Amino acid sequence: MMKRILTSSALSLALLLGAAAPAAIAGVRKESPAHKAAVKKCNSDYNAAMKEAKMKKGKERTAAIAAAKATRKQCIADAPK
Numbered sequence: 001m002m003k004r005i006l007t008s009s010a011l012s013l014a015l016l017l018g019a020a021a022p023a024a025i026a027g028v029r030k031e032s033p034a035h036k037a038a039v040k041k042c043n044s045d046y047n048a049a050m051k052e053a054k055m056k057k058g059k060e061r062t063a064a065i066a067a068a069k070a071t072r073k074q075c076i077a078d079a080p081k
Helices: 004-028 031-052 056-080
Strands: none
Touching: 031 056
16 A cells, blocks of 8 residues: 555656756746847837827728737847747
8 A cells, every 4th residue: 555655756756857847957047238229129119000090090990900910019029039
């Protein structure tokens, strides 16, 4: 009985440590200052484009909002890592 408890405890501990190890090794990824600046510019451009788009009406407004979203997505994808 005691051997069974110790074996299951040891196995559980090994599995727990095995699952936690990759997360501990990976650490926190820090963004570069160039990336932060590029994302900040993308966001400010997006906000300006959305402000302009909201002044329009109908299909023109819908198209402007879609274009602003697509441009922002592309801008963030092109930002330096």
